[in-house]
Amino acid sequence: MSAGADIATARPARDVPVAPLLFAGSLALYIATALATGQHAYLTGEGFVGLTQRMVALGIVALGQTLTILVGSIDLSVANLISVSAVLASFIMKGEPAMIVPAVLAVLALSAAVGLVNGLIIARLDVNPLIATLGVGLILQGLLSASFSNFAGSVPAAFQAFAYGRIGPLPWSVLLLFVLAFAIWLMLTRTRFGAHLYATGGNRDGARLAGLRTERVMIGAHVLCSLMAGLTGLYLASRLRAGAPWVGRDGVYDLESIAVVVIGGTLLAGGRGGVWGTLAGVFLFATLDAVFNMTGIDAFPKQVLRGAIVILAVAVYAVRSKGHVA
Amino acid sequence: MSAVASHTVPSAALRFARGINVGLAVFLALYGTIAVLQPGYFEVEGFLNFLRRAAPLIILACGQLFVIAGGGFDLSMGSLVTLTVLGGSMLAGGNPENTWWTIGVLYLIGLGVGLVNGLVVTLLKVPSIIATLGMLLSLNGAALMWSGGAPRGYLPENFRALGRLVYRDVPVTGIMPLSVLILIGFVGIAAWLLHATVFGRQVLAVGDNPRAAELAGVPVGATRVLVFVISALSAVTAGILLGGFAGVSTAVGQGLELQAIAACVIGGAQLLGGRASVTGAVAGALSLFALFTLLNLMGLPQPLRETVQGLILIAAVASSAWRMRRA
Amino acid sequence: MKTQIGLTALLAALSTGAIAQNFNDPAEFERQKALLTVAAQGPDGKPWEQNLGGEKVDTAKYKKPGPYKLCFSNAGVNNPWRVVGFTNMQAEVDANKADIASFTHADAEGKDDKQISDINAFVNSGQCDALIVSPNTTAALTPAVEAAAKKLPVVVFDRGVDSKAPVTFINPIGGYGFGIQGASFIAQKIPAGGSVLALRILPGVDVLENRWAAAERIFKEKGIKVVGAEFTNGDNAKTKAIVEDYLNRFGKIDGVWMDAGATAVAALEAFEDAGKPYPVINGEDQQDFLQKWKKNKLTAIAPTYPTYQWRTPVIAAIRILKGEPVVGPTWKLPQPAITAENLDKFVNDKMPPLHYALCGCEQMTNYPARWGGK
Known part of the structure; x- marks a missing residue:
């Protein structure tokens, strides 16, 4: 999004450690609610494992979304790509353990291709990323729903280990989420591509003038984001034992992934932020789900509260920023 | 888009021509095809009926246009439409005597929603996409909370008439839907506000470059708040027409915000501000609605209609970006 | 325009070659057609306690002293049908206050993934004597329901699961x-x-x-x-x-x-x-x-998919925990249609427009106010 630069020109005030504050606040809320409602099972090891399990699907896709937002773009097609990936995976596997590897490869290849298309439309055709990825999402969903109208195929038991297997007390999938976060953090802070990503997001024209191939950076970020969406689709196929064409849309992964990234302190304009804030944002959402369950709040007030919390979580640090926001 | 800051603002006439070109050309092509498939659409009556159905989307697009011109987004429009319809049925309770004050209250609610959106963006510095996303969730929840999850009453007949009544035996046109008259009035006001007032110029200036606008003495904060108020009031208007046209339901506003944004963009509006025309937004909304109608008439399988929508959306914006670069 | 039509044709061609899903099961069609003519058994005027000829399941092994803690994992309340249904269920819980110590519910907001987590959290909480599940989708919720059924009695209603693990699955004909x-x-x-x-x-x-x-x-x-x-x-x-x-x-x-x-x-x-x-x-x-x-x-x-089915799981759960036999493993409720002959019995101007007449709730406390009526 050459556009990104104007979406929000304000900079957060310096030295607000968004990630640890958000994480600590969420944790405190969780513990306090569990104690107040007397649901001590939520405070056991198993309770916390359940809490982190709620983070996985949104967490993986949000890590990818962090990259597109950092580079000054955005991706609204992730929810649809998640559905496509989940369905494709279970359709290819059809319960056959031998087909796991081909299915995973096919999903990753397709995801990368979608990311490439997104990136090309945005970087080469100069289409606003919001519209480009909205359009690509519609195209994906249309083709998917035209071909499949229900759960298609199934995943073999071996593949279900991805979502249900554990090492000791820790689920594989939770471990994967944190490994991915760590890997992306390394990439962002220790590699040239990471530096270019921040530079492009911070000031695309400046980066281009400084000799960066900003188009490639933009495309790279989109490919990575789509790959993460593909992984989320694989995870959901494993967890639901099959993929259905509505899993991504029902999960509202597009808007929720954007919301957690911004709540985590990444600037919507690009150039600033990182993965730990995003993970903290995902943790907040998981905590809210658990807290709402513990308190047994009704569905509709829950929506009102969630909307207010999304705004307040961003406002808490944004309010101190200088300049104008649009 | 990086071009925004540097490229010179085109003359009003050129801007007008551009707005017409993208959206209107697409619309005429689509509408022509519709009329070939179903000749009734060629008649005045067919066209007016088409306008009657498209009126809510056009009004939403005009409201959204102000926010986009000012550099933001309003994602809360759709759920405000839902709130309007559900709230209207709650307040009026099927009694025609309640209609007028109910409409007054609905506009007050809209005013409140717009103010909150605007103040959250300008004072709390929350980017509009997040501020209005939060508002979307909250308003939807609030509408359902208020009504207990399903509409509790009917909309009275005189409320329904605003979106449903069609005057028969009108000279020249034959019929005249009341909602089309409302539409014309609304679009007229919107066009005047954006293109003929100081406020309109200020909106475009703020969207183009808020810092420069501020230096030039534009009240940036107040302008931003006002565009959200305009957007919210247009959502209430659209909600009244939709409720009138089709009655109460809980899903009425779903997804309308993205359609409104898409309509503006097809009409040549620049996302993140600075370039916008009401003619373009109207043409964009008409194109989008004509596209939905055409896809219905062609009997295409439902899912593929989405695919075609996606392709058209990208194509329209890519072509306008391409023209921008050549301009 | 031409390219668009060309493209459309291409897409249409693509889709016809695609895989059609099978929602048309002739055997199930015949089964349901037959059920439409089966006379209901059970207490008169209480269709939510009736059944269309199911077996009885012995529940002695679940028997424990009351009052009971019930938990309910709900797919969502995302349409008026589910709103009316959930209101019925809450009213049924209130009507059985003597037997129910607590009723906790988790709303999955229409997300399979969240509902799996919700069910796991319930099982882990130790706060549930029995679990009621209204699955968001059949296939996706099967493993979670099976796992839960190993720890406590589970009652499933509306949509089913691909498993015999629940004590009973309640729904109308279909x-x-x-x-x-x-x-x-x-x-x-x-x-x-x-x-x-x-x-x-x-x-x-x-x-x-x-x-x-x-x-x-x-x-x-x-x-x-x-x-x-x-x-x-x-x-x-x-x-x-x-x-x-x-x-x-x-x-x-x-x-x-x-x-x-x-x-x-x-x-x-x-x-x-x-x-x-x-x-x-x-x-x-x-x-x-x-x-x-x-x-x-x-x-x-007016064929129906009666919302009174939301009352039945609460009744079933209490019976199970008391060790009384219940209809199972499938409990089919009657599914009447409203016709010109019995229309007057169901029309009620005092109720809201999207209220479902077959709620079976007319005799419950706080009717009609609780359902939004006047």
């Missing part, structure tokens, strides 16, 4: 039954050679697909011409627009078949606005449709 009732009536009432427009909500929802599969089959058997099957997304405005277009194109539509009743009134209004006579139509048991039916003396029928 989608085919609904489709058969509506389509048979329309086929019988429209003039010979008449045309029918089918209005559907969305593709891919199992119960809705079953309704359509059954209706399509009936129309084919009776040689009825279906001029179109359109998706309305449950949106009144879109419904009206579609019906107007069809009236324009065909001049006359004799019958309208609907897979759900929420937009039935909007469809009828399109006929009014176009100055055409009302079609033969099927709606559902929503009050707005029933009231319009009565007022305009329509030729209509």
